[in-house]
Amino acid sequence: MAFTARAENVSPLAALKNVLQDALAVARVGRRTMHYLIRGKREPGSVARQMFAIGNQSLFFMCITMAFIGAIITFQTGLQSKKLVPDFSMIGATYLKLLIRDLAASVGALPLATRVGAGIAAEIGSMVVTEQVDALRMCAADPVDYLVVPRFIASVIMGTVILIIGGFVAYGSGMLVAQLMFDVSPHTFTNLSLVTMGDLVLGVSKAVTYGGAIALVSGQRGLATFGGSEGVGWATTEAVVGSCFAIIVLNLVISTIGYFFVPAL
Amino acid sequence: MIRLEDVHLAFGDNTVLDGVSLEVPPACIYALIGPGAAGKSVLFKVVAGLLRPASGKVFVDDEELGPLNEIELARVRKKIGMLFQNYALFDMNVAENIAFPLRRLFDLSEEEIAERVAERLERVALPGTEHRIPQSMSGGQKKRIGVARATIARPPIVLYDEPTAGLDPVTSQKIYDLVQEEQRAQDTTVMVISSDVAGVLTIADRVGMLHEGRLIFDGTTDDAKASTDPAVRQFVHGLTEGPL
Ligand SMILES: Nc1ncnc2c1ncn2[C@@H]1O[C@H](COP(=O)(O)OP(=O)(O)OP(=O)(O)O)[C@@H](O)[C@H]1O
Ligand SMILES: [Mg+2]
Numbered sequence: 001m002a003f004t005a006r007a008e009n010v011s012p013l014a015a016l017k018n019v020l021q022d023a024l025a026v027a028r029v030g031r032r033t034m035h036y037l038i039r040g041k042r043e044p045g046s047v048a049r050q051m052f053a054i055g056n057q058s059l060f061f062m063c064i065t066m067a068f069i070g071a072i073i074t075f076q077t078g079l080q081s082k083k084l085v086p087d088f089s090m091i092g093a094t095y096l097k098l099l100i101r102d103l104a105a106s107v108g109a110l111p112l113a114t115r116v117g118a119g120i121a122a123e124i125g126s127m128v129v130t131e132q133v134d135a136l137r138m139c140a141a142d143p144v145d146y147l148v149v150p151r152f153i154a155s156v157i158m159g160t161v162i163l164i165i166g167g168f169v170a171y172g173s174g175m176l177v178a179q180l181m182f183d184v185s186p187h188t189f190t191n192l193s194l195v196t197m198g199d200l201v202l203g204v205s206k207a208v209t210y211g212g213a214i215a216l217v218s219g220q221r222g223l224a225t226f227g228g229s230e231g232v233g234w235a236t237t238e239a240v241v242g243s244c245f246a247i248i249v250l251n252l253v254i255s256t257i258g259y260f261f262v263p264a265l
Numbered sequence: 266m267i268r269l270e271d272v273h274l275a276f277g278d279n280t281v282l283d284g285v286s287l288e289v290p291p292a293c294i295y296a297l298i299g300p301g302a303a304g305k306s307v308l309f310k311v312v313a314g315l316l317r318p319a320s321g322k323v324f325v326d327d328e329e330l331g332p333l334n335e336i337e338l339a340r341v342r343k344k345i346g347m348l349f350q351n352y353a354l355f356d357m358n359v360a361e362n363i364a365f366p367l368r369r370l371f372d373l374s375e376e377e378i379a380e381r382v383a384e385r386l387e388r389v390a391l392p393g394t395e396h397r398i399p400q401s402m403s404g405g406q407k408k409r410i411g412v413a414r415a416t417i418a419r420p421p422i423v424l425y426d427e428p429t430a431g432l433d434p435v436t437s438q439k440i441y442d443l444v445q446e447e448q449r450a451q452d453t454t455v456m457v458i459s460s461d462v463a464g465v466l467t468i469a470d471r472v473g474m475l476h477e478g479r480l481i482f483d484g485t486t487d488d489a490k491a492s493t494d495p496a497v498r499q500f501v502h503g504l505t506e507g508p509l
Contacts, residue, residue: 035336041369131353134315138347139414140369142339 036145050154070170092189104167105206113243121239124222148219159211198262272321283478296469360395385413
């Protein structure tokens with residue numbers, strides 16, 4: 001793994017090579033995930049169980065985090081814009097556009113990755129070091145099919161739902177701060193005039209992609225665990241770091257596509 | 266049929282398999298013996314396609330594993346049942362553990378599955394333990410649940426890694442009898458790793474001895490007993506004097 005201490009003291013060129021190798025390994029797991037998504041054998045209830053685990057683990061944590069993030073962004077935006085234009089009538093409109101187009105998904109995905117990614121990698125990693133994953137492979141259950149696919153589906157669906165809920169919470173906390181600090185009424189704040197359908201599509205595509213990326217990166221890291229329980233610790237760290245990195249890179253890619261095809265007014 | 270041709274495998278600079286070639290003919294019980302850390306368990310994982318050798322070829326039923334991808338390997342593994350040295354049981358109850366390969370491979374009714382699980386548990390002398398949790402059972406009991414899981418789908422090839430470790434002599438003999446009876450009944454190809462050399466030689470047709478990553482003996486059971494190689498002699502007869 002390219003970013004953690006197990007690979008320290010390498011030259012920048014070697015580090016870049018490691019990043020590309022990791023990306024390739026994740027892509028291979030992604031390919032198998034797609035294969036089994038169509039042809040795999042779903043255990044009844046496995047996806048629901050994972051969805052419950054992800055929702056249960058992260059909903060409260062995400063709401064608190066997004067509430068603070070929403071409050072901070074609104075407060076800082078308000079402070080800065082006060083210096084430029086002493087007019088807060090559009091603060092809600094720009095904030096909502098930013099939130100829907102990017103922040104709700106991209107900022108929310110980072111704390112989501114820490115919670116969900118660590119959970120997936122730790123669970124799969126401890127199955128690897130106890131040889132349960134080898135046993136699955138001997139029992140006609142490809143670990144990608146049996147372990148990664150249900151987590152992938154659950155992470156895509158539940159991750160998107162949680163990021164959307166987080167977006168609503170950030171909207172609420174932003175509205176509260178605007179009212180308390182800058183005297184902007186909720187009515188003025190709730191201004192969707194700048195938001196287009198394209199923004200919404202872009203925001204939701206990001207959320208869906210991040211949910212999938214977290215599951216694939218963390219699943220791959222978990223399956224690549226080696227070296228006993230210490231290895232599980234490493235895998236967990238690497239899953240979180242790798243997921244966050246993937247989110248940032250994917251944000252760049254999707255935002256660039258969005259810049260050309262879904263112009264921001 | 267299982268065939269290895271000049272297989273090399275290392276973990277970092279720890280060479281574990283150093284040019285192993287062997288052939289297990291169909292419908293044969295092949296005992297793999299050797300001192301600790303000789304690479305026996307690693308060799309099983311190579312045969313099962315769980316580890317890829319650095320070089321050399323592995324054939325299972327005339328199909329070379331080397332060029333296969335993970336999805337194609339999964340197809341080959343359906344022919345192989347494996348008992349793990351460290352059990353590798355799932356976090357499920359005993360019945361679900363044993364039924365797992367059946368559920369993955371076939372579409373059977375719940376009654377049929379329950380019947381076959383009960384039959385397996387009977388054979389490994391653990392009847393009525395369906396609802397227990399493996400983590401709460403003894404090492405020998407877990408071993409036998411592993412045997413039941415490895416054989417329930419009646420695979421044509423079975424790999425047993427230390428099937429009698431942690432078992433008393435009577436239960437050990439029952440497990441050996443089970444291995445042999447089922448091998449004879451279904452003409453399966455069987456490989457057994459065992460530290461209980463005397464016990465495993467009572468059922469084996471052929472014997473291979475692995476030492477420091479090399480196969481220092483490969484032949485029939487009678488040849489093994491008559492071998493004049495000092496290391497083989499020492500190991501087969503359990504002597505303290507010798508090169509090991
Ligand atoms: N996953 C692994 N990573 C690194 N080294 C390993 C791994 N698995 C096995 N080894 C090493 O390979 C060597 C052979 O191990 P193996 O488990 O095959 O021994 P064995 O012959 O089965 O011994 P025993 O009779 O004690 O079970 C050992 O030196 C072990 O440290
Ligand atoms: Mg072993």
